[in-house]
Amino acid sequence: MAGEDRARNDDGQYADRIPPEAVLEVFDERDDLARPLTAGDVMAAVDCSRRTAHNKLETLVERGRLKTRKVGARSRVWWVPMERASSQPSPDDDSATDGRPLAVANAIREAKLPGSGPTLEARREALSAAYDYLAAHPEAKKADFLRDVYHEHPAGYESPESWWNAIQPALKGLPGVDPPAERGHLWHFLGGD
Known part of the structure; x- marks a missing residue:
């Protein structure tokens, strides 16, 4: 039997081989x-049963990462909630750029980061925190970012x-950031304009 080969946890139960984050990746990878996606879409993408797909999707709904609704007598769809975009900031509006120069705020907003919706927003916040850290510590090593930024912005x-x-x-591409040379370790901050 296929189930006999599955790993078990310390209590002898089958280990969960599909974390909810794997289901979120299915949403992130759509063209x-x-x-919205169906349970069948998730089943095909992560190779699991319908029950497992439903369980993972419902876990993500409970965590606020996905929304769902019925679309027929026995059908349901799920999607990543997106906040309604407010009007575009004017170039002189520092409140819309968190007090940063517009070029820096735009670079953070346009940075190539994986994910969409709340996941992408959390990753932009992490990038912003890494940028702020480097601005406050103009010479920093990878270990410094991991120690001082990652834990508050995972x-x-x-x-x-x-x-x-x-x-x-993404940090390499922000204005004023001087990444380490090949085989180098120190990141430098040259300014934000």
Whole structure:
């Protein structure tokens, strides 16, 4: 039987091989981010049973990461909630850029980070926190970011290493950031304009 090969936890129960985050990745990887998904879409993407797909989706609804609604007598769809965009900030409006120069705020907003909806917003906040950290500590090492920024801004990443793998390339592209040279360790802050 296939189930006999599955890992078990310390209590002898089958270990959960599909974390809810794997289901969120299915939403993040869609070509059309506005299209809701069905349990069948999730089943196909993560190779699980309908019951497992429903359980993971409902867990994410309970956590506020997804929304759901019935669309027929026996059908349901799920989607990543998106906040309604407010009017675009004017170039002179510092409140819309958290007091940062517009170029920095725009670079953070446009940075290539994985995810959508709340996940993407959390990752932008983590990038912003890493930028602020470097501005306050104009010479910093990777270990400094992991020690002082990751734990307060994990952005959905379960390990500091996976967090760094996403944040570090985006941080390199922000104005005033001088990344380490190849084989170097020190990040430098040159200014935010």
